[in-house]
Amino acid sequence: MTAEYSAHHLQVLEGLEAVRKRPGMYIGSNGSPGLMHCLWEIIDNSVDEAVAGTGTRIDIVLHDDGSVEVRDRGRGVPVDVEPRTGLTGVEVVYTKLHAGGKFGGGSYAASGGLHGVGASVVNALSERLDVEVDRGGKTYAMSFHRGEPGVFADSGEPRPDAPFSPFEQKSELRVIGKAPKGVTGTRVRYWADRQIFTKDAAFQLEELETRARQTAFLVPGLELVIRDEREKTDGDAEAKDAEAKETSFRYDGGISEFVDYLAMDAPITDTWRVQGSGSFTETVPVLQPDGHMASTEVERECRVDIAMRWGTGYDTVTRSFVNIIATPKGGTHQQGFEQELLKVLRAQVEQNARRLKVGKDKLEKDDVLAGLTAVLTVEVPEPQFEGQTKEVLGTPAVRTVVVKVLRQALGERFSSTKRDDKSQASMLLDKVVSEMKARISARAHKETQRRKNALESSTLPAKLVDCRTKDVEQSELFIVEGDSALGTAKDARNSEFQALLPIRGKILNVQRASISDMLSNVECASIIQVIGAGSGRTFDLSAARYGKIILMSDADVDGAHIRTLLLTLFFRYMRPLIEDGRVFAAVPPLHRVIVVNPGSKPNETIYTYSEQELHALLTKLRKQNKRWHEPVQRYKGLGEMDAEQLATTTMDRSGRLLRRVRMQDAEAAGRVFELLMGNEVAPRREFIIDSSDRLTRESIDA
Incomplete structure (x- = not known):
């Protein structure tokens, strides 16, 4: 920096220089979102043609060299000369900011493109961009290097690093072939400029498919086909074509x-x-x-x-x-x-x-x-x-x-x-x-749902065995299956920060029940009351009385079912707990192996958590010529453990194993819960049949 500041310190960025200097102004960022935004700009141009009534199919190809190609059967970019600039329509569209046919000239009744910068911005931020246009029985082509028109000296497949010669006197829109009679359309292929975008920026296939599906819903009759040719093994062209993933979207029912x-x-x-x-x-x-x-x-x-x-x-x-x-x-x-x-x-x-x-x-x-x-x-x-x-x-x-x-x-x-x-x-x-009454009721009772202190009377369920601490972050609520397990858990817990709430059998499947049925169910109502943060839309995470909610059920099929029913309740009515990572599943052991040590050395107790782990342990003991008590104890339920065993394996923070319940995609999670727990039986039956090969006879506890 200098103290002097005069006109010769000012810079005037001409044309596409401004885009390359400040890409964030046009595409939001130079990471994956910005890379995807560039692709939307090209796709939206093709969609605008379909909305205008020309073209019923758009192909999007993700090439294995990092480039992307969009093909349509619209009217094709104009190839004649624009009178004011003296340039062809193709060059105007791809090199001039704020230039195009969407400024009210009558070419489009309504379009997504408005500012005339989409295609030219993508061109400016591309190491190479190739355009081919079918129009008037001919196929026209033009290439650009970082926004500058010219010719690449390719031999074989086009490459962004091929020798490039910019036009010196006058640019040329080349005619490279004949187009079938009556056929029009545009093909754009470009390589994003890695001088602009970050190294980890990449095209997101899932995001692309979501956008294509959405567009197909919005434009009935339009088919969008996505072909992913990336990450292919070496081999001939036929093998690569066979491995390419292709997905098609078309919906005639509209929104x-x-x-x-x-x-x-x-x-x-x-x-x-x-x-x-x-x-x-x-x-x-x-x-x-x-x-x-x-x-x-x-x-x-x-x-x-x-x-x-x-x-x-x-x-x-x-x-x-x-x-x-x-x-x-x-x-x-x-x-x-x-x-x-x-x-x-x-x-x-x-x-x-x-x-x-x-x-x-x-x-x-x-x-x-x-x-x-x-x-x-x-x-x-x-x-x-x-x-x-x-x-x-x-x-x-x-x-x-x-x-x-x-x-x-x-x-x-x-x-x-x-x-x-x-x-x-x-x-x-x-x-x-x-919904209104639930909101009013939640507001009225919000203060009474806070953790009770010594001077307050408790309105919590009598079966709750609460803890002493008032530190929410340290406190844990174990939801325990059955009264028998509760008795053992009382002796096994640390009463300072571990609370217990027993539930009787299998709770209501809330995915198939109404809100009123859920609230009238004793077990569901007790869980919501004990957690103290409300339910549904009125759920207030800051009012939750416990820092961890731990589901502790038997390690059998019924226990897994109960855990699934509880997770359904949390997902539907207390989802912020899952999103905040505060819901866990306890992992009690399946087996107890008592290894016999020689002499006066005390025997060693080892717990295993799966059949595979048990077989691996026994094989290891055989190799070491060690004996163990037969038969190996197989726990059918939490009630079979004594308090010391339950504390050591499942409740004591120093030795227990917990599985945190996570949810990265709420929409996908919603579909899974509706499939597995909803009213529609046919899709669930198909899922069970299709997934039957994953199940072994030994994994069924019957």
Whole structure:
């Protein structure tokens, strides 16, 4: 740094230099998310063509050399000369910022591309980018090196490190072949520039498949095919093709099918579809024939399409989109949707106040959104987004259009005289009112659910054997199977920080039961009361009375079933405990081997936790010529251990083994619980049959 600061210290970055200098401004980051954002930009251009009515298939290929290729059958990038720049359409699109056909020129009614920087940004951040266009019976091609057009001297497969010669006088759009009559389309292949992106940045196949599936739902009839050719073994081309993973996505049901896919819980209502449109005016700069921009008042039409359904759960799953572009942080369209949903349901509850017994209480947004799965899409020309990443819609007038469309559709639904409509409307009102009452009750009893002190009276279940410490982080709650195990556990525990709660048999399967059934179940209610943090949407992790929740069941099939039922309860109604890593499964031993030592040396006791571990131990003892007491004790349940054995193996912190219950993907976990514990029997039967080869006769404790 110098004290002097004058005009010659200023820098003016021309064209794509600005993108390479500050990539985060355009793609968010230079890691894997930024790399994926570049790919979305290219894919979205192809999707815009499909939305415009040309092309029903998009191919995405992840090549084994680190490049990615996107192919479509759209209209193809224009190849004629743009009059103002004197450059071909291909060069304009891929080298000029804020240039393209999506600024209101009539080429697209509604598109995801708005700023004219997507393709040119990807080009600027690529070590090499190749474009091929089929148009007018010819195939045109152009290549770029870090945004600069030129020619690569390739021999065989294209490589980013091949010798490159930039155009010196005038760039050239080469004709490399003939295209079949009537066939149009664009093929883009690029190699991300490792000078820009971090070493660990990589294309995420799972994320790509999720985005492709989402797009296929949003554009009915469009097929997206993903082919992953990475990490292939050496061999001929046929072998590599055989190993390549290819996945195809196509859905004709639109966003109604999307909602059915997203919904995890049992339905209370059918999937309601709301469609409509509205118009508004806004003043925008419009390019005049003389090349100047003039503020002009234009009329816009906004189309709204919503699919939604309520289920028995309390989780909210909403997806909002503008012109097929996901808006994960919402915006004016989502604000209008939630605002009108609350307003309409409040009015309906007030009209049915006597039947619902609500008094003067009012619904809040969380009550209405509990158990809702919704997909909201709007199509609007030239929407205003907050930033290039397009995560938030900013066009104010869209809120009003969504409100009007939703108000009319819900009004017709709630005033319908059809039996199904009346039944579903009634069940929905019961659902939102029960959520409201649960919220009010939780708020009223929040203070009474705190850990009792010496001056307070306890309202906790009599069967709880509590600990003495008030330090939540140190305290542990063991949920024990049966009274017999409780007796042993009382003597085995450290009463300073270990509490015990016995449960009788198998608790209710809450995945298949309603909230009221769950709360009326004695065992479920006791667990929720003892933990003291509420349940469902009102769960407050900071109010939990114990730092660890440890499920201690027998090491047999019934014990595994009980543990699964308990985990279902925690997943559905106390999920923050799992997300915070505070739920554990105790691992009691299966066998006790008493090794006989010679002479006066005391015998040694060894515990094993699986059949394989036992056989390995006995083989080792045979090799050492050591004897053991026969028969080896096989524990069928916790009640077979004495207090010392239970403490040593399962409860004492110095020697026990715990399995922490983790959940990395809530959506995937929800699908597993619904498959294994839900109402649908057929998928569970198929899963059991398909998985039967993993099970051995010896692993069944019968």
